[in-house]
Amino acid sequence: MSGFLSKLFGGKSEKPAAAAETETYKGFVIEPRPKGGSGHYNVAGIIRKEDDPDGPAHEFIRADTFPNVEDAVRFSLVKAKQIIDQQGDQIFRSGGGW
Numbered sequence: 001m002s003g004f005l006s007k008l009f010g011g012k013s014e015k016p017a018a019a020a021e022t023e024t025y026k027g028f029v030i031e032p033r034p035k036g037g038s039g040h041y042n043v044a045g046i047i048r049k050e051d052d053p054d055g056p057a058h059e060f061i062r063a064d065t066f067p068n069v070e071d072a073v074r075f076s077l078v079k080a081k082q083i084i085d086q087q088g089d090q091i092f093r094s095g096g097g098w
Contacts, residue, residue, distance in 0.1 A: 020073040024050055030080040034072035040065045041072035045080050047091060058083070058091040 020032040029048045034041040044061040062079055066072040083091060 020076075023077055025081050026084055027051070028080075028084050029053070030077055030084075032073040032076035032080070034066070034069055034076055035061060036065070036072075039067045041067075041069050043072055043076045043079050045076040047080055047083065049089075049092075056092040 020034075022029050022031045024030075027050050029050050031046045031048075033045050035044045036042050042061055043064040043066070045059070047058040047060070049055055060079065060083060064075060064079075066075065
């Protein structure tokens with residue numbers, strides 16, 4: 001019953017979809033991680049420096065939604081590349097993210 005009420009009143013039921021293959025782009029590693037389910041997957045992911053896998057990470061989530069996880073993964077990669085092109089290393093500085 002509480003699950004129903006949570007969904008009815010906008011409770012947090014969003015969960016990350018299965019992690020997709022990572023992709024390297026301009027010295028950064030992109031890990032697409034769409035969030036959601038039941039036909040609504042938000043564009044999301046994590047960006048790290050390629051040469052510092054344990055270093056800082058930039059997590060992003062967008063309002064864009066897709067009806068299947070495959071399309072959300074593809075667009076997550078596109079969005080991450082756009083962030084890298086526009087901000088580069090600035091994404092790891094406090095206050096410099098999106």
